[in-house]
Amino acid sequence: MLTIISRNAFILAVFAIVCTGAIAIVNVLSKPVIELQEQKALLKTVNQLIPAQSYNNDLFASCFTVRDDALLGKGREQKVFLAKKDNQAMALMLQASSFRGYAGEIKLAIGIYANGQLAGVRVIRHTETPGLGDKIQSKKSDWIFAFNNKSYQPAQDKRWDVSKNGGDFDAFTGATITPRAVILAVKNALIYFEKNKETLFKHEANCGEANE
Structure with a gap:
């Protein structure tokens, strides 16, 4: 029983680590895209105010x-x-x-x-x-x-x-x-x-x- 619990806990831990790593990678990869979109939105606002x-x-x-x-x-x-x-x-x-x-x-x-x-x-x-x-x-x-x-x-x-x-x-x-x-x-x-x-x-x- 303890062996099964330990194995399940290990699987959950590995799953959590993989998910956390995947989220971190997505954040790193998406950051430049988000920043570019923010810059485009800001530039659009600037050009509404200053031709x-x-x-x-x-x-x-x-x-x-x-x-x-x-x-x-x-x-x-x-x-x-x-x-x-x-x-x-x-x-x-x-x-x-x-x-x-x-x-x-x-x-x-x-x-x-x-x-x-x-x-x-x-x-x-x-x-x-x-x-x-x-x-x-x-x-x-x-x-x-x-x-x-x-x-x-x-x-x-x-x-x-x-x-x-x-x-x-x-x-x-x-x-x-x-x-x-x-x-x-x-x-x-x-x-x-x-x-x-x-x-x-x-x-x-x-x-x-x-x-x-």
């Missing part, structure tokens, strides 16, 4: 990470991609996070021209309520396009709010928290840009050395 014809550098080779807990999302390293044409700074895409929505992190991609004007904003990921908060996505509504070409001036700070509070942005019926969270995150990203734009466009690439 491809407006830059001619390798965006991924220009990537670096920054962190500002107060303005870009507490506890988050954020990626920045520089868009240059003939080595002249044209724009950048800055990632930012908000934790002021209903359900977890709202991750944003924010395109900003060198003059501080918004090229546009897109939501990279979120867990907001379907049918309400998810209207921040471009495929759900046109709301996110209201940021196009806007800029931030401290004297006009009150305009960076929902319309019912005197701001320039519409709220969603039954959902005010989510749009306000995005508005604040974009405003803070513009403030961060203005404070750091001189160094941002001169920053060395380091995405291979630091992770999100």
